[in-house]
Amino acid sequence: MKWRAILIAVVMVSVTTLYSISATAGNVIVRKATGEVVATDTVATPNTIVVRTTNWKGQEFIVGAAVEDDTVIKIGDRPATLEEVKEGDKVDIVYERNKRVIAKTIRIKR
Numbered sequence: 001m002k003w004r005a006i007l008i009a010v011v012m013v014s015v016t017t018l019y020s021i022s023a024t025a026g027n028v029i030v031r032k033a034t035g036e037v038v039a040t041d042t043v044a045t046p047n048t049i050v051v052r053t054t055n056w057k058g059q060e061f062i063v064g065a066a067v068e069d070d071t072v073i074k075i076g077d078r079p080a081t082l083e084e085v086k087e088g089d090k091v092d093i094v095y096e097r098n099k100r101v102i103a104k105t106i107r108i109k110r
Contacts, residue, residue, distance in 0.1 A: 028096050029098070030104075031063075032095075034053060034090075034091070034092050035052050035054070035090075036089070037049065037091050038052050047082050048065065063093065065103040066101065067082050072104070073105075076108070089108045092109070
């Protein structure tokens with residue numbers, strides 16, 4: 001009887017833990033940042049972009065994000081590629097954060 005109670009308790013804790021992990025893994029946070037392109041890497045897989053911005057306290061904040069095939073990249077109003085994005089460009093970036101940081105839109109202001 002005692003073993004049965006312990007087993008039930010262990011199963012309940014395991015199920016609760018697994019539920020918590022799966023619920024957390026599904027929470028995608030979408031953020032927008034305005035700043036300056038620090039670097040791009042078109043050789044890495046996935047391609048990446050690094051942006052220097054500031055947080056809500058005015059402190060410098062660096063965002064590094066994967067650039068995937070479905071990431072929308074524009075320079076002004078025209079479609080562009082990551083190869084056209086240069087260090088020092090002013091940028092608005094929308095990215096999703098879950099287990100990874102993924103750029104959804106990159107808009108270069110030239």
